[in-house]
Structure formats: C-alpha cells, structure tokens
Amino acid sequence: xxxxxxxxxxxxxxxxxxxxxxxxxxxxxxxxxxSEVNTTGLAVTDTTVKVGILHSxxxxxxxxxxxxxQAEKLAIEQINAAGGVLGRQIEYIQEDGxxxxxxxxxxxxxxxxxDKVAAVFGCWTSASRKAVLPIFEQYNGMLYxxxxxxxxxxxxxxxxxxxxxxxxxxxxxxxxxxxKGAESFYLLGSDYIWPRTSNKIARAHIESLGLEVVGExxxxxxxxxxxxxxxxxxxxxxxxxxxxxxGGSNVAFYRQLQAAGFDLTQESPLLLTxxxxxxxxxxxGGQNIEGAYAAMKYFQSLDNPNNEAFVxxxxxxxxxxxxxxxxxxxxxxxxxxxxxxxxxxxxxDIDKIREASPGIELxxxxxxxxxxxxxxxxxxxTRVGRAMDNGQYxxxxxxxxxMEPDPFPEM
Amino acid sequence: xxALRNLFSGREVLYFLLLAVLLVVVLPLALDxxxxxxxxKYLTFAFVALGLVLCWGYGGVLSLGQGVFFGLxxxxxxMFLKLEASDMASTARQTTPGIPDFMDWNQVTELPxxxxxxxxxxFTLLAVLVVPAVFAFVIGFAMFKxxxxxxxxxxxxxxxxxxxxxxxxxxxxxxxxxxxMTDLRTLLGWDIxxxxxxxxxxxLCVFLLLLCLVLAHLILRSKFGRxxxxxxxxxxxxxxxxxxxxxxxxxxxxxxxxxxxxxxxMFTLQVGFMSPSFVGIVPSIEMVIFCAxxxxxxxxxxxxxxxxxxxxxxxxxxxxxxxxxxxxxALFIAVVLAFPNGLAGLYSRYLxxxxxxxxxxxxxxxxxxxxxxxxxx
Numbered sequence: 001x002x003x004x005x006x007x008x009x010x011x012x013x014x015x016x017x018x019x020x021x022x023x024x025x026x027x028x029x030x031x032x033x034x035s036e037v038n039t040t041g042l043a044v045t046d047t048t049v050k051v052g053i054l055h056s057x058x059x060x061x062x063x064x065x066x067x068x069x070q071a072e073k074l075a076i077e078q079i080n081a082a083g084g085v086l087g088r089q090i091e092y093i094q095e096d097g098x099x100x101x102x103x104x105x106x107x108x109x110x111x112x113x114x115d116k117v118a119a120v121f122g123c124w125t126s127a128s129r130k131a132v133l134p135i136f137e138q139y140n141g142m143l144y145x146x147x148x149x150x151x152x153x154x155x156x157x158x159x160x161x162x163x164x165x166x167x168x169x170x171x172x173x174x175x176x177x178x179x180k181g182a183e184s185f186y187l188l189g190s191d192y193i194w195p196r197t198s199n200k201i202a203r204a205h206i207e208s209l210g211l212e213v214v215g216e217x218x219x220x221x222x223x224x225x226x227x228x229x230x231x232x233x234x235x236x237x238x239x240x241x242x243x244x245x246x247g248g249s250n251v252a253f254y255r256q257l258q259a260a261g262f263d264l265t266q267e268s269p270l271l272l273t274x275x276x277x278x279x280x281x282x283x284x285g286g287q288n289i290e291g292a293y294a295a296m297k298y299f300q301s302l303d304n305p306n307n308e309a310f311v312x313x314x315x316x317x318x319x320x321x322x323x324x325x326x327x328x329x330x331x332x333x334x335x336x337x338x339x340x341x342x343x344x345x346x347x348x349d350i351d352k353i354r355e356a357s358p359g360i361e362l363x364x365x366x367x368x369x370x371x372x373x374x375x376x377x378x379x380x381x382t383r384v385g386r387a388m389d390n391g392q393y394x395x396x397x398x399x400x401x402x403m404e405p406d407p408f409p410e411m
Numbered sequence: 412x413x414a415l416r417n418l419f420s421g422r423e424v425l426y427f428l429l430l431a432v433l434l435v436v437v438l439p440l441a442l443d444x445x446x447x448x449x450x451x452k453y454l455t456f457a458f459v460a461l462g463l464v465l466c467w468g469y470g471g472v473l474s475l476g477q478g479v480f481f482g483l484x485x486x487x488x489x490m491f492l493k494l495e496a497s498d499m500a501s502t503a504r505q506t507t508p509g510i511p512d513f514m515d516w517n518q519v520t521e522l523p524x525x526x527x528x529x530x531x532x533x534f535t536l537l538a539v540l541v542v543p544a545v546f547a548f549v550i551g552f553a554m555f556k557x558x559x560x561x562x563x564x565x566x567x568x569x570x571x572x573x574x575x576x577x578x579x580x581x582x583x584x585x586x587x588x589x590x591x592m593t594d595l596r597t598l599l600g601w602d603i604x605x606x607x608x609x610x611x612x613x614x615l616c617v618f619l620l621l622l623c624l625v626l627a628h629l630i631l632r633s634k635f636g637r638x639x640x641x642x643x644x645x646x647x648x649x650x651x652x653x654x655x656x657x658x659x660x661x662x663x664x665x666x667x668x669x670x671x672x673x674x675x676x677m678f679t680l681q682v683g684f685m686s687p688s689f690v691g692i693v694p695s696i697e698m699v700i701f702c703a704x705x706x707x708x709x710x711x712x713x714x715x716x717x718x719x720x721x722x723x724x725x726x727x728x729x730x731x732x733x734x735x736x737x738x739x740x741a742l743f744i745a746v747v748l749a750f751p752n753g754l755a756g757l758y759s760r761y762l763x764x765x766x767x768x769x770x771x772x773x774x775x776x777x778x779x780x781x782x783x784x785x786x787x788x
Binding site (some may be wrong): 057058084094097098100101102103105106107109110113114127128130131133138150154191192193196197200220221222408 | 445448449473504513516517518522577581583588589590591593595596604607630634678682683684686688689725728732733735737
C-alpha cells in the first residue's frame with residue numbers, strides 16, 4: 001500500500017469519528033474573543049489553548065500509563081483535526097511523573113502555576129492522585145483522572161472518567177450469582193487501599209445477598225508466592241475466587257494457579273477479577289488466564305460502531321499490535337468531555353466548566369454512551385468479559401441500565 | 412578575635428558569605444514563587460549531603476541509608492500536620508471522624524497510642540531531632556562497637572532503608588502506606604500552602620541550613636574533626652593511640668542523621684506531604700550522589716551539589732520527558748569518571764589557582780601604584 005493512499009484515509013477517519021463535535025464547532029463559526037472565554041488568565045490565545053498531560057513515562061508505572069498517554073494524545077489530535085475547542089487548537093505540555101508521587105505533585109504545580117494550562121489529563125495510581133489533589137484544589141485546576149479506583153473521594157477539581165468501585169463490583173457479583181449460581185466467595189487482593197476498599201464493598205454486597213465469604217487475604221504489592229493462598233482456596237472450595245491482584249503479581253498468581261491444577265475454563269471455582277485488563281493479560285499470557293471473568297466498563301472487543309472506529313484509529317496512530325484496556329479508553333474520554341464542557345460553558349474558566357460538567361453526555365464514546373453525574377463521576381454500563389487465549393475478552397454480559405456512580409457507599 | 416581567626420580563614424568566610432548572599436538575596440529576587448519553592452525543596456537535600464560530607468567525606472563512614480533519617484524527620488513533622496488537618500469538621504464524612512483519612516480507609520477506628528503525642532508541636536520538634544538521633548545511635552552502637560565498617564556497614568544501612576520502607580508500606584493503617592501522608596494544610600492554624608508561607612518557609616530553611624553549615628565547619632575545625640580524618644585514613648593507629656574509635660563514629664553518624672532529619676522536616680513543610688519514596692535505597696543513593704557531585708570533602712560543595720543535581724533533574728525532565736533519565740545517568744557517570752572529588756575538587760584544582768594568580772596580580776599592582784601616585788603629587 002502506498003503512502004499517498006494511506007494518508008487521506010487516515011485523516012478521513014479522524015474526521016469521521018467526531019462528526020458530532022465537528023458539527024457543533026461549525027455552528028460556533030465565529031471564534032469568540034479570548035477576553036470573553038478566559039477571564040482567569042489561563043494559557044489561552046486567539047488560536048490555541050494549552051493543556052497538560054501528566055503520566056509516568058519512566059519507572060515502574062510506565063508500562064500501565066503509556067496507554068493513557070497515547071489515548072489522550074489521540075483524542076487531542078482528533079479534536080484539533082475537527083477544528084479544536086472554541087476555535088482554538090489544543091497544544092499539550094507533557095510532563096513525566098516518573099512513577100514517583102512527589103514528582104507528580106511538583107509537575108502538577110508547574111503545569112498549573114507556570115504553564116497555566118486549562119486542563120490536565122493525568123495520573124493513574126490513587127497515590128499519585130492523592131499527591132496532586134491538594135494542588136489542584138489550591139490553584140483551582142481541572143484534572144481528568146482515567147483509572148477505575150476505590151471511590152471515597154469527590155473533588156470539585158477532578159472529573160473521574162473511570163469507574164468507582166461500586167459500579168464495577170456490584171454488577172459483577174450480581175451477574176455471577178444470577179447466571180452461575182455462586183454462593184460462596186474467596187476474596188483476595190494486593191495490600192493497598194483500592195483492593196481493600198473494593199473487597200469491603202464486595203463483602204458487604206455478598207453478605208446482603210445472604211451469601212458467604214469463606215476467606216479474605218492480602219499480599220504486598222509485587223508479591224510473587226501465592227501457593228499458600230492457593231492451598232487455602234483448595235481447602236475452602238469457594239464457588240468464586242474474587243481476585244483484585246494488581247501489577248506484576250498477576251503474572252505469578254495466574255501461572256501458579258494454573259500450575260496448581262486449577263483450570264479456569266472449567267469454572268469450578270470460577271474466577272472473577274476487576275483488576276485484569278487486556279494490558280495485564282499481555283504480561284500474564286492469554287493461555288494462563290483463559291476462562292477467567294472480568295467485570296469492568298470497557299473491553300477492546302466491544303461490538304459497536306464507536307468502538308470500531310476508535311480501535312482502528314488507535315491502531316493506525318500507535319501500531320497494529322497494540323492492545324487497549326479499560327483505563328486507556330477512559331483516558332480517551334477525558335479530552336472529549338473537557339471539550340464538551342468548554343463548549344457548553346462557552347468558556348475555558350475552570351469554575352464555569354465545573355458548573356457545566358454535570359449532565360454532559362458523550363454519544364461518541366467507544367464504550368457506548370456516558371454522562372457526567374453531579375458527583376463528577378460517569379454514569380456508565382458495566383460489562384463482564386471472559387478471557388480468551390488470544391489475550392482478548394469475549395463480552396458475555398452488559399448491564400441494561402447505566403450504573404450510577406456512588407463514591408461514598410453506605411456500609 | 413584571634414580565636415575566631417583560627418576557626419574561619421578569610422577565604423572560608425568569603426565563600427560562606429557568597430553562598431548566603433546567593434540563597435538569601437539573589438535567588439529570592441530572581442525566582443518566582445514556584446521556582447523558589449522548588450529551590451527550597453532542593454535545599455532540604457543539602458542537609459543530607461552536609462551530613463554525608465561529615466560522615467563519609469571526613470569520617471570515612473559511607474551510609475547508603477540516609478533516606479531513613481530524612482524520612483523519620485519528615486514523618487514526625489507530617490504526623491503533626493496530618494493530625495491538625497484531620498479535625499472533626501473536615502473528616503465528618505468518615506466512619507470514625509477525627510482520625511487521619513488513611514486510618515479510616517484501613518478500618519482503624521481509634522488513634523494509635525504513638526500518634527497521641529504528635530498533637531503537640533513542641534513534642535514534634537523534639538521528636539524530629541531525637542528520634543533519628545536515637546535510631547542512629549542504636550544502629551551505630553550495634554555496628555561500630557563490633558567494628559563493622561566499610562562496605563559491610565554500607566550494605567547494612569541499605570538493608571535498614573529497605574526494611575523501613577517495607578514497614579511503612581505494610582503498616583498502611585498507621586503510616587499511610589505507599590500513598591504517604593498527603594493533604595497537609597496548616598501549622599498551628601497558619602496555612603502553609605500559600606505563596607507567602609512558602610516564602611517564609613524558604614527563608615527558615617536557608618537559615619537552618621546556614622546554621623548547620625557553621626556547626627559542621629566548627630566541628631571539622633575542632634580536635635574532633637582531626638580525629639575523624641585520622642580515623643578515616645588509619646583507623647588502627649588512632650585506636651592504638653588510645654582513642655575510642657567507635658564512639659567518634661557513632662557521634663558523627665548520629666549528627667549526619669539529625670541533619671538529614673531536619674532536612675526531612677523542612678521538606679514536609681515546604682512540599683506538603685511525605686511518602687516512603689524518600690526512605691528507600693534509591694533516594695538514599697541519590698542523596699550520596701548529591702554529595703559526590705558537590706565534592707565529598709567540601710561542606711559548601713554539598714549545598715551546590717544538591718542544588719545543581721536537583722535543578723538538572725527538574726529541567727531535564729521538563730524539556731525531555733522521554734530522555735531525562737539517560738541525561739541524568741550520563742551526568743553522574745561523567746562526574747565520577749572525570750572528577751572524583753566533585754565540583755569542589757574541580758574548583759580548587761583548576762579555578763582557584765587561576766583566581767589566586769589574578770588576585771596576586773591585582774595585589775602587586777595595588778602595592779606598586781601608591782609610590783607612583785606620590786611622585787605625581
């Protein structure tokens with residue numbers, strides 16, 4: 001295939017996807033003057049607006065956060081190709097959080113105070129978000145945070161584009177109970193706030209259904225010896241292993257599970273996780289996790305026209321062998337949600353964006369449809385996928401309704 | 412006056428004043444609030460480097476675990492600030508109001524006993540100094556009394572740094588875990604997050620640093636300093652002369668620990684949080700690098716080393732987010748290969764002789780000129 005054939009096709013697709021956005025930009029044909037849309041001294045000129053991208057591109061988190069950076073850049077490029085935001089092209093300033101929480105704090109301060117960016121797309125771990133949160137609140141910035149996380153937070157200066165814990169957990173557990181007749185659960189996780197809070201929510205929900213939790217164990221981040229817990233699982237014979245193991249530990253956990261003779265495709269016990277996306281399967285190996293179920297809002301294999309266009313554009317931009325996980329898709333929503341809020345508010349001012357954000361909907365989202373809740377989280381559907389040996393998930397269930405985000409559940 | 416003369420040479424006073432003018436006048440005038448705060452953060456590492464000059468450069472005791480003391484000081488300060496930030500009003504949403512937020516997430520329902528005294532600022536300030544000193548004493552006593560030294564001591568300090576990191580991360584209900592202690596707001600009701608407060612904290616940091624510099628200088632000038640050097644170069648001879656070598660080593664190790672802890676406490680105040688990422692092996696080795704780049708035999712060099720390395724780190728990572736780690740690596744390799752005595756060594760070897768010659772020229776001319784003037788008049 002020649003380059004001359006390729007180039008127009010790519011641009012064509014970039015324009016096709018955000019057709020709706022293009023239409024709305026054209027209706028604002030006259031670009032409003034900067035003095036009107038920027039009353040607080042942000043980095044907005046008559047032709048450009050600066051935003052920040054703040055992720056780890058070095059250090060241990062780089063492997064997870066790279067997908068988010070790629071998604072955010074893709075979204076920004078697509079928005080620019082479609083005419084920008086309020087007639088202004090987006091320029092991004094990328095900073096490296098270096099997998100180090102104080103560095104995240106330093107860089108966010110730099111983006112907000114020195115560069116005066118109009119929005120920041122970034123952070124991945126809860127620790128990095130906790131480190132930058134006081135800075136965003138103090139200097140009144142706006143952060144679009146992509147990762148599914150534990151909830152217990154609702155900042156006026158953050159839009160959470162991933163799911164909070166209840167959205168992921170409750171739908172998944174209801175599904176195994178209804179479809180698979182599960183009655184007993186073994187909870188397992190890495191030892192930090194997200195798995196602990198998630199399991200707290202899971203336990204409360206399981207017990208409210210009158211079912212039983214037969215065990216609950218935590219292991220330090222990076223732990224690689226799961227034989228003792230695998231033996232305990234064998235003794236307790238739960239119907240469901242509910243696993244929230246994160247990062248590199250996943251590789252050891254699933255391999256040892258298989259070596260111990262658990263064939264997940266047999267579903268006795270069945271394994272349900274909320275922490276393994278397509279990105280993690282790359283490390284685990286599809287054949288080692290085949291048959292496990294995951295509950296989250298997005299899988300690369302989702303079958304809808306938005307997602308088809310998104311996956312194709314992503315691969316064209318970043319290479320054919322790339323995989324797209326839940327967080328990557330959520331990161332892609334960030335720039336689009338910000339653009340929609342800016343256009344609804346008719347201004348880049350943070351306070352006006354905050355006011356405009358609740359109720360904003362995105363019909364072009366790869367996951368289908370999302371809407372921003374009053375509490376700054378997204379209404380979204382939850383899906384259950386079954387891992388296949390090629391590293392992808394087969395979607396087996398999708399909630400009929402959007403799940404309401406509830407960052408402060410009663411427990 | 413002559414006593415003072417003996418303690419400070421004219422040139423030392425000059426260099427010290429130059430640094431003081433740079434930190435107190437030039438930088439605050441030249442930098443905006445954000446960059447000044449960053450400089451303040453860099454300076455907190457200068458405390459650690461200063462301690463390392465004493466303990467490693469002069470005492471020959473290489474500690475690869477100074478992050479432990481930096482962390483202890485920082486955490487003591489953070490515990491006080493966190494308690495103040497966790498009043499009933501701002502934690503009303505929690506299951507147990509009135510305790511720090513991370514305890515609530517970890518199902519801790521009352522304040523642990525060792526947190527109680529940190530309600531008091533006096534206790535906290537004492538703890539910043541005493542806790543690391545006691546800890547350093549215990550390590551030093553156990554090691555040096557048994558004549559463990561050199562590489563073995565360095566490895567053990569690394570192990571201690573790792574153990575403390577694991578402890579902090581593992582006991583997240585009591586320490587905040589990997590997240591660290593975040594969202595620190597006020598010191599006795601004084602908001603430490605405003606630009607004005609940051610400026611005041613910067614000057615406080617500079618003041619304490621200059622104080623530590625003078626103290627370190629006096630120690631090196633005293634008989635104790637000479638024994639340190641003797642001990643570094645020929646430990647057995649010092650021992651045969653009747654000195655208790657371990658006692659001196661323990662003292663200098665404790666002193667380095669206390670300096671680091673002051674740095675840690677100032678870090679917490681200026682940056683607004685503390686996390687285990689300053690306690691482990693990597694940051695500890697980085698701190699040794701600050702000292703090595705500045706010159707491990709120069710107290711002032713340690714300050715410049717901490718400033719320059721951190722400045723390079725920030726500016727590299729801002730301009731080349733993908734490449735900055737390589738640039739840093741190259742810088743360190745270059746320093747170690749090309750000038751093992753660091754910037755201070757480079758200065759005294761090449762620049763100082765030049766300046767001396769220039770100075771001598773000026774002087775001789777100054778001496779030569781007056782007779783000429785007399786003639787004309």
